[in-house]
Amino acid sequence: MxxxxxxxxxxxxxxxxxxxxxxxxxxxxxxxxxxxxxxxxxxxxxxxxxxxxxxxxxxxxxxxxxxxxxxxxxxxxxxxxxxxxxxxxxxxxxxxxxxxxxxxxxxxxxxxxxxxxxxxxxxxxxxxxxxxxxxxxxxxxxxxxxxxxxxxxxxxxxxxxxxxxxxxxxxxxxxxxxxxRGLGFGNKISIQTVAVVRAAKATGRVFKVDNGRPTWPxxxxxxxxxxxxxxxxxxxxxxxxxxxxxxxxxASPGSVAWDDIYTAMAKALKKRGVIGDEEIQMADRDDLAKMGEGLDCPADFVPLMLGGLCPLTPEHGRSIGWTPKYGPEHILEAADAEVELILEHLDGARSYAIPQGTKLKQ
Ligand SMILES: NC(=O)c1ccc[n+]([C@@H]2O[C@H](COP(=O)([O-])OP(=O)(O)OC[C@H]3O[C@@H](n4cnc5c(N)ncnc54)[C@H](OP(=O)(O)O)[C@@H]3O)[C@@H](O)[C@H]2O)c1
CATH class of the missing domain: 3.40.50.720 (NAD(P)-binding Rossmann-like Domain)
Structure with a gap:
């Protein structure tokens, strides 16, 4: 059939x-x-x-x-x-x-x-x-x-x-x-990791946006x-x-802490002169506003773009025979190449745009 x-x-x-x-x-x-x-x-x-x-x-x-x-x-x-x-x-x-x-x-x-x-x-x-x-x-x-x-x-x-x-x-x-790197004929970069680069370019530093060490698949x-x-x-x-x-x-082999992603990407951004200092700091209200300018979103929405806790765990895929090739920590090893890829495709890169003035709750 x-x-x-x-x-x-x-x-x-x-x-x-x-x-x-x-x-x-x-x-x-x-x-x-x-x-x-x-x-x-x-x-x-x-x-x-x-x-x-x-x-x-x-x-x-x-x-x-x-x-x-x-x-x-x-x-x-x-x-x-x-x-x-x-x-x-x-x-x-x-x-x-x-x-x-x-x-x-x-x-x-x-x-x-x-x-x-x-x-x-x-x-x-x-x-x-x-x-x-x-x-x-x-x-x-x-x-x-x-x-x-x-x-x-x-x-x-x-x-x-x-x-x-x-x-x-x-x-x-x-x-x-x-x-x-995307394998298809169109978009080559993720709409997710690009947010860290955009926000860092806008502020000259990588900031964390959550207390503690929340993780994400x-x-x-x-x-x-x-x-x-x-x-x-x-x-x-x-x-x-x-x-x-x-x-x-x-679709995930597991989770890592945002802090570890920030650290790995900050190192790669510093190496390329995009930011001056690779130390991660906690964002205050002004930093969030600047990050929002880089991300095309109001300050309140910045944590949605590059932070938060997602406790969902993956079992279903493996139960039908899916075997991921890369473990979760691979994203940290690959951060240098990811930053290079994003910078190469940053013009015209896609991401979530949220108009200024949008409220978290109406
Ligand atoms: N990438 C990630 O890390 C990630 C993570 C979580 C969820 N997602 C979700 O997964 C989906 C795919 O993500 P992606 O990274 O592949 O996004 P993407 O690279 O931005 O691709 C979006 C695709 O949808 C097409 N499209 C959008 N609106 C359309 C419309 N009105 N009519 C026809 N085609 C339309 C685009 O066509 P054009 O090329 O013509 O614009 C493009 O082919 C999205 O819904 C995204 O929110 C992605």
Missing amino acids: TRNILFTGASGYLGGSFLQLLKDAGLPGHKIYAVVRSDKQAEAVQQYNAEPLTIDLSNTDAITSAIVDNNVTVVFHLHNPLDSTTPAWIKALAAVKQRLRQDVHFIFTTGAKLFSSHAGAPSEPFSDSDPGLYVMHKGQAAKAPIDAMGVGTSCNTLVTETAEAHGVKSYIFVPCIVYG VCHVEDNSTLYLEMLRGILEERDIGHGKNGYFL
């Missing part, structure tokens, strides 16, 4: 890296459709044997047609964790399921911030395989200290609940601090891609890899 797979985010850091590895993975019968936004991207995706589809992702009729008309049975959604159009994607998949009498799958890419202190998550470690995770995550929406994070957790729950209601298998894929971009691959392998082989309320996957 050949499965038709629809991708978004092919020109992005994560989506492009996944497509590159998929090309040589030798997975059984499938055809790829990739959503693109330009002729250049349309040409580029063909090197991955993908058929380009130019559709407006704010138009739910266009999304429905793309899925239904092409008999798509697997969607990899990699372009917006705050997407509220996901019910349209899921219902379109359900229509294909009814027509073809095949299982259909929706893989939604979210982010570790939505399982962190910024989004009302508990401070004690909890696993992506915990059977109570769905209930806990759903409950975060009302507790999130930042409105946008509450919206994000609700978007994840909307996917899980809509998919369950329509007989679609859904998966919440959780990338964390991803690092390493990390992952090399190649390992992030091989988890997507393992999930797809399981789907194509019709194995039950865990879905719906048991469908959370944290």
